[in-house]
Amino acid sequence: MELRIEAVSHDYGETQVLRDISFSVAPGEIVCIIGPSGCGKSTLLRFIGGLERPDHGQVLIAGEPPADSLNPLTYIFQDFALLPWRTVEGNVSLVLEDHGIRGAQSRAIIADVLARTKLTDFARAWPRQLSGGMKQRVAIARALAVRPAVMLMDEPLSALDSQTRELLLDDLIDLWKRERFSAAYVTHNLAEAVRLGHRIMVLSRRPGRIRELVSIDIPLDERPDRIVELDKVQRRLWEAMRDEARAADMELSDAD
Amino acid sequence: MPTESRDTALHKENWREVPLQKTTRRAPDSGKGGSGKGDLRPVPFRGGGFTYTPRGLISPLVFIALIGLWELGSQTGFISPIALPAPSAAFGAFVDLVRTGTLWRHLEASLFRLIVGWTLGTAIGVAVGLAIALFSVMRAGLSPVVSALFPIPKIALLPLFIVWFGIGEGSKVATILFGAFFPTVIATYGGVDNVDRNLIRMGQSFGLSWLSIVRKIIIPGAMPAILSGFRISASIAIVLLVAAEMIGAQFGIGAYILMAGSLFAIEQLIAGVAMLSILGLTISWLIGRAERYFLTWRT
Ligand SMILES: Nc1ncnc2c1ncn2[C@@H]1O[C@H](COP(=O)(O)OP(=O)(O)OP(=O)(O)O)[C@@H](O)[C@H]1O
Numbered sequence: 136m137e138l139r140i141e142a143v144s145h146d147y148g149e150t151q152v153l154r155d156i157s158f159s160v161a162p163g164e165i166v167c168i169i170g171p172s173g174c175g176k177s178t179l180l181r182f183i184g185g186l187e188r189p190d191h192g193q194v195l196i197a198g199e200p201p202a203d204s205l206n207p208l209t210y211i212f213q214d215f216a217l218l219p220w221r222t223v224e225g226n227v228s229l230v231l232e233d234h235g236i237r238g239a240q241s242r243a244i245i246a247d248v249l250a251r252t253k254l255t256d257f258a259r260a261w262p263r264q265l266s267g268g269m270k271q272r273v274a275i276a277r278a279l280a281v282r283p284a285v286m287l288m289d290e291p292l293s294a295l296d297s298q299t300r301e302l303l304l305d306d307l308i309d310l311w312k313r314e315r316f317s318a319a320y321v322t323h324n325l326a327e328a329v330r331l332g333h334r335i336m337v338l339s340r341r342p343g344r345i346r347e348l349v350s351i352d353i354p355l356d357e358r359p360d361r362i363v364e365l366d367k368v369q370r371r372l373w374e375a376m377r378d379e380a381r382a383a384d385m386e387l388s389d390a391d
Numbered sequence: 392m393p394t395e396s397r398d399t400a401l402h403k404e405n406w407r408e409v410p411l412q413k414t415t416r417r418a419p420d421s422g423k424g425g426s427g428k429g430d431l432r433p434v435p436f437r438g439g440g441f442t443y444t445p446r447g448l449i450s451p452l453v454f455i456a457l458i459g460l461w462e463l464g465s466q467t468g469f470i471s472p473i474a475l476p477a478p479s480a481a482f483g484a485f486v487d488l489v490r491t492g493t494l495w496r497h498l499e500a501s502l503f504r505l506i507v508g509w510t511l512g513t514a515i516g517v518a519v520g521l522a523i524a525l526f527s528v529m530r531a532g533l534s535p536v537v538s539a540l541f542p543i544p545k546i547a548l549l550p551l552f553i554v555w556f557g558i559g560e561g562s563k564v565a566t567i568l569f570g571a572f573f574p575t576v577i578a579t580y581g582g583v584d585n586v587d588r589n590l591i592r593m594g595q596s597f598g599l600s601w602l603s604i605v606r607k608i609i610i611p612g613a614m615p616a617i618l619s620g621f622r623i624s625a626s627i628a629i630v631l632l633v634a635a636e637m638i639g640a641q642f643g644i645g646a647y648i649l650m651a652g653s654l655f656a657i658e659q660l661i662a663g664v665a666m667l668s669i670l671g672l673t674i675s676w677l678i679g680r681a682e683r684y685f686l687t688w689r690t
């Protein structure tokens with residue numbers, strides 16, 4: 136299944152948010168979206184996931200999602216979005232119940248995804264008892280439970296401290312190696328983008344346009360050993376972003 | 392340019408060395424505590440207060456002390472029995488009630504009105520509150536009506552309720568029902584409005600049905616607000632119960648208090664009021680249990 140975003144433009148009232156965004160996410164490909172704050176990254180992701188409709192342009196799905204996928208387009212949120220009144224397993228079971236998966240089948244899926252995210256011992260814990268990194272792993276387990284074709288991640292690691300971020304980034308890469316999911320991954324963090332992205336899309340400041348679309352041909356598992364090359368890409372991305380970020384920063388402080 | 396960089400390097404070296412020297416020189420001094428600099432004090436603690444620590448014994452002790460003082464004042468004649476009968480006298484009146492069996496008739500009548508009125512009022516209140524919160528048409532249509540009717544003292548409408556629902560149980564139950572209804576509506580839709588929008592978004596993004604989102608995300612999220620609404624509506628219900636029973640009832644705690652008052656049987660009056668107090672405490676305890684059951688996830 137491939138995602139195609141075609142000429143998406145959007146305004147919120149007077150605020151011009153996105154202009155003429157076109158790109159695609161191929162099967163098994165991770166596209167990282169970076170751009171200055173307020174340029175419309177989250178908005179774009181909401182369009183891709185069908186939570187909002189753009190003023191112009193469209194988001195298309197090419198090909199059938201895998202037959203066993205319960206929720207082909209699945210989000211992972213920055214703030215985890217776990218239900219505080221459900222335990223870890225309850226939070227995972229939430230997304231299965233509506234598909235009529237209950238009882239033994241549900242328990243098997245829950246046990247499997249919790250094992251894959253190293254959460255087996257915490258199945259009965261309440262979200263308030265978990266650290267930030269564990270909460271995000273629960274959110275990842277929940278996403279895995281519906282076997283997504285495309286993961287939509289909006290700064291999934293931004294609320295975490297840097298060590299936890301490193302660990303979870305490794306987890307994500309391991310996961311990708313096993314599952315080969317495709318993803319649209321929004322981040323502020325260039326280092327994250329070059330570690331995880333097959334392609335990296337740099338947006339300009341608001342209204343967000345595509346400033347650059349960079350492919351990185353190094354396989355994900357070789358990247359930790361080829362830091363020098365990655366560093367070059369990262370520097371190039373930063374060059375592209377810096378002026379935009381600075382201008383966006385001035386814009387925001389003017390507005391206040 | 393090169394000299395500059397060498398300068399900064401030098402500075403850095405100095406800067407690094409100074410604290411090192413200081414610490415090595417001062418360390419033995421501070422042990423002796425001489426020269427006035429060595430008086431060590433703990434940092435003053437300023438973080439106390441403003442937190443809730445359970446003190447299980449205090450509340451019963453306060454009750455016992457108050458009643459004990461009151462009994463003492465009555466026994467010594469400091470409190471005149473005409474002004475305020477002794478707690479033991481009130482307890483005697485209560486024992487009389489139990490012995491003659493009238494207690495059960497009063498209690499039965501009151502509890503029936505309270506339970507039926509409050510249960511219906513809160514059930515309809517939660518339903519209407521949810522409807523207002525979930526449907527824009529309902530919100531636009533009903534929330535001004537609720538705001539207009541909420542402040543009316545329901546007891547003022549009792550004559551009207553008597554015309555509508557009859558002089559018997561109907562009018563009394565209706566008074567309590569309406570009294571419990573409005574605060575519940577407001578607590579419920581306020582609670583729903585405060586449910587984290589991101590959680591609802593999450594539910595939508597996983598393709599949950601509308602009903603699932605309401606049942607599994609919105610109602611549990613609004614539960615704390617709904618339960619604290621229950622506390623308020625239960626107190627209002629007790630006040631209205633007594634008021635309605637005072638206006639026209641043969642049995643009920645309110646009727647008993649009214650009768651005692653008109654006969655100047657003040658110890659009976661006190662016994663009746665104490666029963667109301669105990670009723671209030673019991674309800675508050677029950678709601679506390681409900682909170683603990685429904686809100687285990689909140690710590
Ligand atoms: N529902 C909305 N109604 C009106 N304006 C909105 C809405 N959502 C977002 N905006 C505006 O659209 C612009 C883009 O917002 P968006 O959240 O997509 O940016 P972002 O790139 O994700 O920013 P950040 O990096 O801070 O997360 C912002 O100026 C924001 O104020």
Ligand SMILES: [Mg+2]
Binds near residue numbers: 178289
């Ligand atoms: Mg955002």
